[in-house]
Amino acid sequence: MITQTSKKPEIHIKKGQIIKGKWHRHRYHIVKKLGNGAIGSVYLCVNGNKQVALKLSKQSASISSEVNVLKAFQAVQGYHLGPSLIDVDDYEATNGFQYSFYVMEYISGDTLHDFIRQNGHEWLVSLLIGFAKDLQVLHKEGYVFGDLKIENLIVSRKPAKLKWVDVGGTTLQGRAIKEYTEFYDRAYWQCGSRKADPGYDLFALAMVIVRIYYPNGFSRGNNPKKTLQLKINQAVDVDPLRRLLLMLIHGSIKDAEQVKDFLLTYFIHQKNKRDQRSASHKRSKKQDSVYPLLEVGSILTIGGVCYLYVTLFM
Known part of the structure; x- marks a missing residue:
C-alpha cells in the first residue's frame, strides 16, 4: 500500500x-x-x-x-x-x-443566501446574534475560525441558527492564517494582517454580510478599504447594520461579544418601539398585523423575535 x-x-x-x-x-x-x-x-x-x-x-x-x-x-x-x-x-x-x-x-438546512432570499433580510440580526455567541466561545478557547466564508455556513432548522460546517481553516490564535478566501481575507483588503486573532474572524463576518448584498462579489480597486466603505454605504440600508459593518472592517470592534451586544441593543430598541406603536393601534387588528411591515429600517420579523427568545433565554 x-x-x-x-x-x-x-x-x-x-x-x-x-x-x-x-x-x-x-x-x-x-x-x-x-x-x-x-x-x-x-x-x-x-x-x-x-x-x-x-x-x-x-x-x-x-x-x-x-x-x-x-x-x-x-x-x-x-x-x-x-x-x-x-x-x-x-x-x-x-x-x-x-x-x-x-x-x-450532517447538519441539514439552507445556505445563508437561500435562507435570506426566502425569509428576507429581517432575519440577519437574529442569526448574527446567535453566531456571534458561537464565535465568542470559539475565541475564548484560543482558536480563530480562519476561513470564515458564506460557503462554510448553513442555516439549520428548528430553530433557525447560523452554523459553520467546515473547520478546515481553524487556527490557533497567534499563528499565521494559511487557509483563506480572498474576498473574506483582511489582508487582501489591506485592512490588517493575516495573523490569527479574533479581529480576523470579525472582519470575515462583515464580509459574509456584505456578500449577502453582493452575491457576485466585487473587485477591490486601487483603494481596497475605500471600495469596501463605498459598497457598504451603497447597499446596506439599515443604519445600525451599516455602522456595525464599517466598525468591523476598520477594526473598531475587538471581540465577538461586542458584536452581540451591539445587535442586542438594537433588537431591544426595535422591540420597545414596536411595543409602543402596537399599543396605539389596538383598535384595528388588521393594522396590528400589517404595521410592523411598514416600519422603515426595521430588520426584525416575528420569526426573528421568536428565534431570539429561544437563543437568548432558553
Missing part, C-alpha cells in the same frame, strides 16, 4: 460508491458531493439509517489537524461548537493508495 502524500493522485468518488474504513470497518454509502475544500472533498453519506458528512483527503496530516479541532470543540462543556465528530479512519482505494477521512454530523 502506497501512502506518500506527494505521490498520491486526487481521488474521485462517485455517487453510490461505498467507502469502507480500513480499521473500524464501517461502511459509508455516498449520496452526493457536498463541496470541495483546500485539502479534500466532503460527501453526504448514509451509514445504517443515518445521514452523515464524510471528508476525504490525500493529506493525512491535515485530516488529523481537523480531527483535533473537532475533538477540542467537543471538549467545551455545555456548548455545541461545530459538527460532532463520529469516526476517523483510512480508505484503501482501488488505485492502490490510502486516503484519510473523518465522519461528522
